[in-house]
Amino acid sequence: MRELRGSVLQASLPRLVRRGAWGHARRLLEKSHPADIAQVLDRLTEADCKAVFDLIRSGEIRAAVLAMLESETRARLLSDLPTSDAAEILRHMPQDDAAQVLRELPDEVADDVLTHMGEEGEELGQLLEYPESTAGAIMSPTYIALPAGIGVQEAIERVRRHSDAEGSFYVYVVDDHGALVGVLSLRQLILQPPDKRLQDCMVTNPIRVTTDTDQEEVAGIVARYDLLAVPVVNASNQLVGIVTVDDVIDVLREEATEDLLKLAGTTVEEVTSPGLLRGAWIRIPWLVASFVGGLTGIFLLDRFEGVFYQAVQVAFFLPIILGMGGNVGSQCAMVVVRGLATGQLDPSSIGRAVLHQIGTSVLLASLFALALAGWATWLGYGAPRLPLAVGLGIFASMTTAATIGTLLPILFSRVGADPAIASGPFVTTSSDLMGILTFGSIAGMLI
């Protein structure tokens, strides 16, 4: 099994490198899949990583490995190669991967490499013009486009000649001006009688995206219509590239990771970043926001000082009242964020969803209000006023937090901001403050 081989490589290669058994290591590499080699290289020290990469002879495999490395490892390897070697490797890479690699390099290095690549560099340079995270930036300009008037047999002959076209499981049909008019899968093509013309057997008006379509939307379309590749057209409907399903999978994974980490106020970089200071720096914005919220909380609590002098036990209930509010608030926020991301919540269903979230939370808040008031009574804390205050306090805290958690992500998405950011820092901090305010006021009135 290939999967087994991956783990064999991972177990043996570092050992062979330590022992300096280079001949052995090279033979092992020759039998390994580039994806597995990349995974091992990502985990080696800088010097070992370079030594192992130099063992790989084939330009094609070097290119495939390089394309699959984590960006830090790749940057380190490339920064040590002479420009001509880098250009040589990029020439072996599918153009969409090469563009991705060049985007990561400093501008002047990238320009140098492009110049060294000659004509291929010019074509690649055009890809780099598209803004990041658009279909243009992730598309591959190698695809098979054929005129509508030719027959199936000739089409198959032409496919044979395009031996380098990546992801060529579809044959696209274009008119005289290069505009996209149809598509056929390779499979549909070979099922047709040899003399039928493409225009008579193609699927017309195929699903497409434009060069400026956001990559997340591209991924959504490929996923929704179960495509293996989606054609990319320019403003004049001319076919200029394709985005293949493997790139879509990368986009989907990337976005899922980003969303998750954004909820915790950190970024993808932190998962791979090596420096402590850098790691701390990435987290600081959210922590500072939350710290400022906390300081505001101190200020608010100070205003309710009288309550604490009357009944110090009120303070014991702060953590549970704020904590339960925060929990319900994040639950609502997550459900809304994910609903917006997957498209299950849209303008037509959002009103009902908001009512549902808040209704559920009112139900839960009532339940825990009774439980907490009961518990306080049982503890003998100044019944009946304190139990009443903490019961109402947790009810108010949970319902306001739920409202904030439900509405904030929707508000963010309305103004074009990322709802995932709303549900991390903003929901917890603002529900904490609202909780202090409502609980403090209730306790102030009752005690």
Place this chain on the structure above:
Amino acid sequence: MRELRGSVLQASLPRLVRRGAWGHARRLLEKSHPADIAQVLDRLTEADCKAVFDLIRSGEIRAAVLAMLESETRARLLSDLPTSDAAEILRHMPQDDAAQVLRELPDEVADDVLTHMGEEGEELGQLLEYPESTAGAIMSPTYIALPAGIGVQEAIERVRRHSDAEGSFYVYVVDDHGALVGVLSLRQLILQPPDKRLQDCMVTNPIRVTTDTDQEEVAGIVARYDLLAVPVVNASNQLVGIVTVDDVIDVLREEATEDLLKLAGTTVEEVTSPGLLRGAWIRIPWLVASFVGGLTGIFLLDRFEGVFYQAVQVAFFLPIILGMGGNVGSQCAMVVVRGLATGQLDPSSIGRAVLHQIGTSVLLASLFALALAGWATWLGYGAPRLPLAVGLGIFASMTTAATIGTLLPILFSRVGADPAIASGPFVTTSSDLMGILTFGSIAGMLI
């Protein structure tokens, strides 16, 4: 553009249904993609949804639409159809989708439908035997398998005859016992000279999974090796099915959603679930766990009662100290959970990652400790003891929370539990309690 058509359908169909313009609606449906129809049906009322579904004449399109609906909508539609109609629709569905639909039905209904399907039902029944979330459960048993000894020309002929094989972009090569020995993409096949034998041009020892491989692992392999489909073999290495990339995308999206919602202590069901009671019921377990944690917190705070009588201001700092701990703890937990999910954290790199997480957090904790102590001094709260106590308190709370947040998911994954659960309820609750304990003790000693 197809995408446009989707939104046209969404805007017009509900209006046509309201006006009772069925003829018009039917014509619109005939021009629409099943994925778009499914999306609109998911948003219609129960009665309208049934009426629109009945407008679709073609069994094939009915099947395609049904396969793409959300499970609730599907269950509602199917429960109203006579068994024979349901069987007829499932017959038009790819077998992996049909198996998925049957899994959602009550056992006796599913058995009825299978009996109605005759021979096809038997084959389908075998798929249902595989446990959920395994390769066996999501695989399609339709693929093209050819003997190694035949020539390329004959292979192409045979592909033409298998016109119903889903995802047939690969041709698998098997030996006399049905064991998988090689693979060729359709494209590689047509590039070969017609008289070459498959065994001389196939890729040997292809990447494969077994029927009991977890679906998440299957998705990881397809993503890692950029495959369009992965073959599934049984314990004797016999080819029994394939998992196609479109199913892998569904698995990846499902898992990302699940992870995200698990972190907030809720489930996928909540995003689509209609009932308030059901919604509340799903959330209760985590909220109860967190409530019990909160009650324990009250008990702990009660033991530090003396401190609050001495200096009631100590209470004002509880929310910020616990809140900052919770934040850092979740940041660490998210980074670890995501690292484990994407495979960037593995046994070889985990030690360094743990040190990195805790180191970063110590750095951040020192920073906020100074800031908070400074702030308390500036507020004039019983310097120097109270500022010292809150500074040390926030430091202790943040570092313990970071340790818990980093180690708990790792511990969970070691014992085979889901690390995402650890980082939701467990991290916040246990870091709250540890925060109260350390801050209370420090304040008790100093004040």
